[in-house]
Amino acid sequence: MALTGLDIFKQLPKTNCGECGVPTCLAFAMKLAAGGASLDACPHVTEEAKAALSSASAPPMRGVTIGTGDNALKIGEELVLFRHEKTFFNPPGFALLIDDAMDEADAIAKVESLKGVSFERVGQVLKANLVAIKNASGDSAKFADFVKKVQAATDLPLVLISESPDAMGKALEVAGTSKPLIYAATESNVDQMLELAKQYQAPLAVRASSLDSLGDLTTKLDAAGVKDLVIDPGTRQLKDTHESLVYLRRAALKKKLRPYGYPTITMPAEETDDDMMEAVHAAVYVMKYGGIIVMRDLSPEKAYPLFVLRQNIYTDPQRPMQVEQGFYPINSPDENSPVLVTTNFSLTYFIVSSEVEGSKMPAWLGVVDVEGLSVLTAWAAGKFVPERIAAFVKKSGIEEKVNHRNVVIPGYVAQISGELEDELGDWKVVVGPREASDVPSFLKSYQPVTV
Amino acid sequence: MAFQAPTEQYSGKIREVVIGTTNSQVIAGGQNTLAFHTFEGTIPHRPLIAMEVYDIEPQEWADALKEVIGDVWGDPVAWAKKCQDEFGADLICLQLASADPNGLNRGADEVAETVKAVLSAISIPLIVYGCGNAEKDGEILKKVAEVAQGRNIVIGPAVEDNYKSVAAAALGFSQNVAGETPIDVNMAKQLNILMTNLGLPAEKILIDPAVGALGYGLEYAYSVIERDRLAALQQNDSMMQMPIIANLGKEVWKTKEAKISSEEMPEWGDPTRRGILWETITAVSLLVAGTDILIMRHPESVKLIKRTLNEFGLMN
Numbered sequence: 119m120a121l122t123g124l125d126i127f128k129q130l131p132k133t134n135c136g137e138c139g140v141p142t143c144l145a146f147a148m149k150l151a152a153g154g155a156s157l158d159a160c161p162h163v164t165e166e167a168k169a170a171l172s173s174a175s176a177p178p179m180r181g182v183t184i185g186t187g188d189n190a191l192k193i194g195e196e197l198v199l200f201r202h203e204k205t206f207f208n209p210p211g212f213a214l215l216i217d218d219a220m221d222e223a224d225a226i227a228k229v230e231s232l233k234g235v236s237f238e239r240v241g242q243v244l245k246a247n248l249v250a251i252k253n254a255s256g257d258s259a260k261f262a263d264f265v266k267k268v269q270a271a272t273d274l275p276l277v278l279i280s281e282s283p284d285a286m287g288k289a290l291e292v293a294g295t296s297k298p299l300i301y302a303a304t305e306s307n308v309d310q311m312l313e314l315a316k317q318y319q320a321p322l323a324v325r326a327s328s329l330d331s332l333g334d335l336t337t338k339l340d341a342a343g344v345k346d347l348v349i350d351p352g353t354r355q356l357k358d359t360h361e362s363l364v365y366l367r368r369a370a371l372k373k374k375l376r377p378y379g380y381p382t383i384t385m386p387a388e389e390t391d392d393d394m395m396e397a398v399h400a401a402v403y404v405m406k407y408g409g410i411i412v413m414r415d416l417s418p419e420k421a422y423p424l425f426v427l428r429q430n431i432y433t434d435p436q437r438p439m440q441v442e443q444g445f446y447p448i449n450s451p452d453e454n455s456p457v458l459v460t461t462n463f464s465l466t467y468f469i470v471s472s473e474v475e476g477s478k479m480p481a482w483l484g485v486v487d488v489e490g491l492s493v494l495t496a497w498a499a500g501k502f503v504p505e506r507i508a509a510f511v512k513k514s515g516i517e518e519k520v521n522h523r524n525v526v527i528p529g530y531v532a533q534i535s536g537e538l539e540d541e542l543g544d545w546k547v548v549v550g551p552r553e554a555s556d557v558p559s560f561l562k563s564y565q566p567v568t569v
Numbered sequence: 570m571a572f573q574a575p576t577e578q579y580s581g582k583i584r585e586v587v588i589g590t591t592n593s594q595v596i597a598g599g600q601n602t603l604a605f606h607t608f609e610g611t612i613p614h615r616p617l618i619a620m621e622v623y624d625i626e627p628q629e630w631a632d633a634l635k636e637v638i639g640d641v642w643g644d645p646v647a648w649a650k651k652c653q654d655e656f657g658a659d660l661i662c663l664q665l666a667s668a669d670p671n672g673l674n675r676g677a678d679e680v681a682e683t684v685k686a687v688l689s690a691i692s693i694p695l696i697v698y699g700c701g702n703a704e705k706d707g708e709i710l711k712k713v714a715e716v717a718q719g720r721n722i723v724i725g726p727a728v729e730d731n732y733k734s735v736a737a738a739a740l741g742f743s744q745n746v747a748g749e750t751p752i753d754v755n756m757a758k759q760l761n762i763l764m765t766n767l768g769l770p771a772e773k774i775l776i777d778p779a780v781g782a783l784g785y786g787l788e789y790a791y792s793v794i795e796r797d798r799l800a801a802l803q804q805n806d807s808m809m810q811m812p813i814i815a816n817l818g819k820e821v822w823k824t825k826e827a828k829i830s831s832e833e834m835p836e837w838g839d840p841t842r843r844g845i846l847w848e849t850i851t852a853v854s855l856l857v858a859g860t861d862i863l864i865m866r867h868p869e870s871v872k873l874i875k876r877t878l879n880e881f882g883l884m885n
């Protein structure tokens with residue numbers, strides 16, 4: 119439960135020394151409660167009070183990091199149920215599942231194929247995040263050996279899947295220093311898994327037969343000092359998993375129930391045998407509260423739409439995605455091809471560029487940095503204006519790429535054409551269509567006049 | 570510890586909109602909870618799938634589509650029958666692309682002939698969408714409403730610039746209307762108010778939020794639909810309680826991600842599965858957000874959505 123100012127005040131020294139920058143302890147407590155100050159500002163608070171207050175003021179869902187270095191994956195710390203309420207913060211990690219009963223060469227090849235499953239979109243690299251290795255053989259030594267070989271084949275953090283503390287212990291001897299996710303502590307092995315998680319300071323997944331029991335396990339682990347937990351509701355049907363994930367997110371955020379305030383792990387790989395339905399399950403968990411999504415098949419035609427969905431859903435609704443300013447060649451344009459300009463709002467760029475592509479007509483599409491606004495909004499905000507467009511055209515180097523001097527502007531800003539011509543000097547400004555959907559028919563009848 | 574399920578009850582309920590006639594009607598809406606939240610509310614009617622049929626032969630469509638509907642796509646009647654008989658469509662959505670003034674520019678009487686022919690060939694309910702030109706759609710949908718009298722179809726999209734004529738046509742011939750507004754909650758509500766003020770009953774209206782495809786503004790549509798639904802259920806806003814229809818097939822299949830060949834983009838994997846998944850994942854996202862009627866194109870995507878509904882326990 120979030121603390122009130124008075125709750126916090128009780129834990130403070132009540133000396134009103136003012137060293138925190140606020141005249142009284144009560145005022146400082148109020149500021150703390152509102153999130154406007156940090157407890158560190160008080161030099162006299164006791165360690166006991168600090169511990170009590172910091173656990174109470176921790177985020178309702180814990181953030182958990184798996185792995186180390188550049189490829190470490192952070193999940194959790196979500197604050198809302200619906201992305202429009204603020205934003206979703208830490209995108210779920212996609213894990214590729216392999217097991218130690220597979221042919222070793224096949225398994226390694228599968229892991230290595232992930233290097234090709236990487237896509238650049240709106241300046242972000244979309245890729246898989248984890249390799250999940252299951253101890254299907256039941257042989258601890260074989261598991262450890264397999265983990266060692268997989269680890270040599272990938273830079274991605276690992277999820278180690280075994281309920282046997284013996285197998286997990288052996289695998290951790292191999293991979294424990296790179297902070298893999300230990301999957302999983304259950305009702306029957308929690309004491310041993312707890313020790314392993316402590317020994318290796320590694321995050322621990324918890325799976326239980328019911329949400330009641332899940333809460334008991336996380337409470338026990340938390341009390342023992344193992345706090346980096348990832349929870350699996352244990353369900354293996356789309357309907358049940360969706361229900362559990364909704365309940366867990368509400369329990370954490372709305373009810374502030376600490377035992378459920380952890381990111382989740384989901385298992386499309388174990389929920390369906392159909393590769394296409396595996397993608398559907400994964401899509402549901404991207405939207406509804408999956409923290410890690412374990413898939414047995416991440417071939418590019420499945421991974422790409424899922425990664426784009428993740429990017430779409432985790433885009434901050436308050437901060438539109440932007441495309442880098444510059445001229446983009448579409449359909450192999452040459453020195454006679456049309457020159458078009460639009461804004462760098464990613465949606466504007468995607469829609470205009472896809473229409474140009476679909477037209478099969480070659481063109482140079484210029485994207486002007488207007489801080490991610492659409493054409494009309496940018497114009498209204500004084501950002502898609504003649505000076506800015508002209509400066510962009512002049513500095514872009516497009517004058518060396520085409521031997522004509524005609525630039526097509528969106529029909530919605532027809533009114534700037536005269537002023538833009540003045541700014542551009544030798545360029546002629548052509549008013550194009552208002553809507554992107556009319557760009558193909560425009561391009562089919564338009565040919566820039568060569569000087 | 571005992572886990573107390575944090576369920577929520579909503580004060581509002583989505584209106585039931587009946588499409589079609591007694592023996593072959595479908596009902597959209599009726600639920601008093603969010604999408605797939607059967608654990609805390611009632612969803613009396615599952616989401617519906619309308620399959621697209623165009624009144625002119627498609628040009629440059631993806632190979633993945635040509636393989637499955639290329640044999641019928643030159644003939645809207647055969648195409649509609651195939652969607653009904655082989656692909657299990659719940660409804661047909663006839664898209665009158667031939668009326669486009671920038672294209673064939675067919676007149677109202679001519680496109681209405683196709684509507685009649687399709688109506689006489691199918692028993693499942695029909696949605697008729699115009700070409701997207703507001704003025705032209707106002708003209709042709711009036712005629713469409715007239716020739717479909719007695720079949721209780723959906724006509725659309727009614728937009729800001731033509732809603733008066735579209736709503737009047739629907740009212741005159743007792744049809745339903747899909748009102749389209751550009752991904753905005755308030756504009757959707759405003760259009761619903763305007764149409765009901767003209768006398769169109771609220772239970773004859775669908776909300777079309779002008780969705781984008783995955784990677785092309787899906788997140789805007791997703792959040793607007795979630796907000797529409799919360800306004801309807803949590804705030805009990807009567808003018809937001811219409812079922813939501815998403816015209817996604819055409820948005821998905823014009824993206825390069827759905828249609829480009831593997832020769833051009835080998836790193837994007839198998840093109841057929843990629844196209845099907847691009848449509849399926851777009852559709853799943855819109856369903857999760859709260860869509861009641863999906864307008865879709867590829868029969869394999871339709872199958873996957875039906876399997877999804879089945880796994881959510883909604884196909885009974």
